[in-house]
Amino acid sequence: MKKQALEDRSRSLGETVTSGIRRLLVEGAFAPGQQLSEMALCERLGVSRNTLREAFRTLAHEGLVTHQPHRGVFVTRPGPGSIVEIYRLRRFIECRALSEAWPSHPAVKEMRAAVENARERREQKDWLAVGTANMAFHGAIVALADSPRLDAFFSQILAELRLAFGLMADKEWLHGPYVEMNQQVLDTFEGGDTKAAVALLEQYLAQSERVVLAAWERQVASGG
Amino acid sequence: MKKQALEDRSRSLGETVTSGIRRLLVEGAFAPGQQLSEMALCERLGVSRNTLREAFRTLAHEGLVTHQPHRGVFVTRPGPGSIVEIYRLRRFIECRALSEAWPSHPAVKEMRAAVENARERREQKDWLAVGTANMAFHGAIVALADSPRLDAFFSQILAELRLAFGLMADKEWLHGPYVEMNQQVLDTFEGGDTKAAVALLEQYLAQSERVVLAAWERQVASGG
DNA sequence: TCACGAGTATTGTTGAACAATCAAAGCCGA
């Protein structure tokens, strides 16, 4: 049977499905730990099992879903260990990328655009979009290192972190405060004091880590 | 509760095929740029197209093969841009991992074992195995950072680099000298002079980069 | 209550079939 027109011919259906599920995952459409049944998703997305399974392989490789042989694929539920590791990685990568950055690198413009965008979305109280913009800011920091491979890896890490964000109820408290913090990092960096900017960034990351970990604890306490 | 043989049951056929092709790739069984025909590989490996395609998705995500829609998958041919980026990444990651390492980290034992192993293989003039052992040494350096995600990413990077090694004819010159260099880095680090060890490592990486880039130039000149 | 086993549902894998696309061979006119 012919499906509705594919929006993009250069992208195969499998890639389209992968992107679609990825978006659903980072937007919190599924509960962490929830099983993603093959047949159910096949029907919902209108694709065959084989195509869906190709998408599952990619997403499992990215860490967004967990594959248990003969049991199925489940939405990854990031534990405190994963959260701690991810923030350690973020400090490892982001701080070094920022500290070694060329001041007039084109990615600085992306950083500015991300902060701008986050501010607008905050006006509209679209906290999900604020989170996306904040992530784009940090992605731009990593882009300062001029490595597409590192960029891809880092965006994977951020996507996994957003799964953990899904555990938190209060999106405003989660994303709102960081708009100003990111602005401050950017201002300090553009002002020429790279060392201070790195220190600010490190401090903000540590704070964010505490917030997410605390939310995880609360989640467990309330019967997760 | 039933016992199960973990090796056989926990790995699906698709994962086995993925590992098999990956090994063939890093060992240089295929020429860079060569197309991997689905039907040909299906027959050779004795699996169905669907299973093979799942493996292709994973390998493409790792960067070892390149997927061109409606044309097929090809062994990635690392260009000078990729080589430069990979070595930049290696300096970025390895040097920072080593400089922040806890001196009695368990991974130090792995570093020692890798150097030992490389020395033995060099005796037997098994240069492929020497290369593998040298890679294990650098993987152990990254393991000092205590991040499984970073380890996985880094081993991916090293696998891609080995594709570039496949361009070189003289494996002895490619892997032999680094056994002693790695030993020197390890000795200096264990001697307590972390800063000097990092400097040595950085210097060796730069030298290796020059060797690989020169080999690539020669390869192109000789009709690649 | 617990162990055990049959039955059911889901995943793992295969093969065939058709559609979509690309690449090369052949055709035609200038």
Added chain:
DNA sequence: TCGGCTTTGATTGTTCAACAATACTCGTGA
């Protein structure tokens, strides 16, 4: 001869149906 067009063959993209292998459920009996 050359460039552009069509045709043709081969390969990939996707679906479907079937069966095998495994995990889960539930009822039975001690």
